Amino acid sequence: MATLRPALIVLIFLTLITGGVYPLVTTALGQWWFNDQANGSLIKEGEQLRGSRLIGQQFSSAGYFHGRPSATANSPYNPEASGGSNLAASNPELDKEVAARVAQLRQDNPQATAKVPVELVTTSASGLDYSLTPQSVAWQIPRVAQARNLSVETLTKLVTEKTQKPLASFIGQPVVNIVELNMALDALKKE
Numbered sequence: 001m002a003t004l005r006p007a008l009i010v011l012i013f014l015t016l017i018t019g020g021v022y023p024l025v026t027t028a029l030g031q032w033w034f035n036d037q038a039n040g041s042l043i044k045e046g047e048q049l050r051g052s053r054l055i056g057q058q059f060s061s062a063g064y065f066h067g068r069p070s071a072t073a074n075s076p077y078n079p080e081a082s083g084g085s086n087l088a089a090s091n092p093e094l095d096k097e098v099a100a101r102v103a104q105l106r107q108d109n110p111q112a113t114a115k116v117p118v119e120l121v122t123t124s125a126s127g128l129d130y131s132l133t134p135q136s137v138a139w140q141i142p143r144v145a146q147a148r149n150l151s152v153e154t155l156t157k158l159v160t161e162k163t164q165k166p167l168a169s170f171i172g173q174p175v176v177n178i179v180e181l182n183m184a185l186d187a188l189k190k191e
Contacts, residue, residue, distance in 0.1 A: 043179060051179050055079055056130040059182055062108065062147035065140050067178040068132060069101060071123035084125045098122065111142030131175035134163050148185065158184055 030038040041053040051057055056067045058076040073081035087094035101121040106112075117136040141155045162181045166172040 043183070045183065050183060052130075053177060053180065054130055055128045057179050059178065062143055064182045064185065065132075065137055065144060065176075065178055066120070068119050068129040069121065069123045070127040070129075072127035077128055079128060082126045082128055084123055084127055109140060109143045111146065112139050130179060131164075131177050134159060134174055134176055137176045137178075137181065144185070148188075150188070154188070158188070 027038075036042075043050045043053055056070065056077050058070065059066050070076035070078075071085040072078040072083060085094070085097075087097070098121045102116050105116050105120055117133070117139055119132055119136050120139070137159050138156070141152055141159065144150070145152045145155050159176060159181065162176050162184060163174050164177065165174045
């Protein structure tokens with residue numbers, strides 16, 4: 001019993017520290033220092049919740065910019081089933097999917113002159129990508145401009161405004177949040 005008592009005291013002490021105090025302190029600090037991120041980086045328009053800045057949404061209308069394809073189960077951009085298609089680059093099924101996406105994009109974007117950007121036809125590992133490179137967004141500008149009766153210059157300016165640049169260029173590449181860009185498009189119509 002003499003050797004069991006110190007072991008039980010250490011067990012209870014460590015359980016309280018690691019199972020109670022530590023999680024409470026880290027949660028409180030996270031809420032205090034990183035409130036927006038700790039609560040899901042939510043996008044609100046007025047009082048209406050529109051989504052998260054970190055999870056893409058499916059846009060299929062010609063008047064919206066389309067994001068990267070999603071390979072999540074049950075429905076596109078399903079955060080409860082995050083994951084890629086797990087098709088190897090050598091898998092013929094992947095070739096068929098990519099070819100079908102390229103054909104569909106060319107059909108939907110007849111005004112686009114450049115070849116189809118790779119990120120518009122391949123899924124990511126998570127299937128939840130929220131952003132594209134400015135080049136992939138620019139490839140879609142003619143379609144969106146025609147569907148919304150806006151000038152290419154207006155949309156190019158909007159894409160430039162919504163482009164997020166990394167702190168230092170070696171950290172990453174500039175990206176455009178598709179959900180926020182499409183919300184800005186809707187705001188243009190209201191003005």
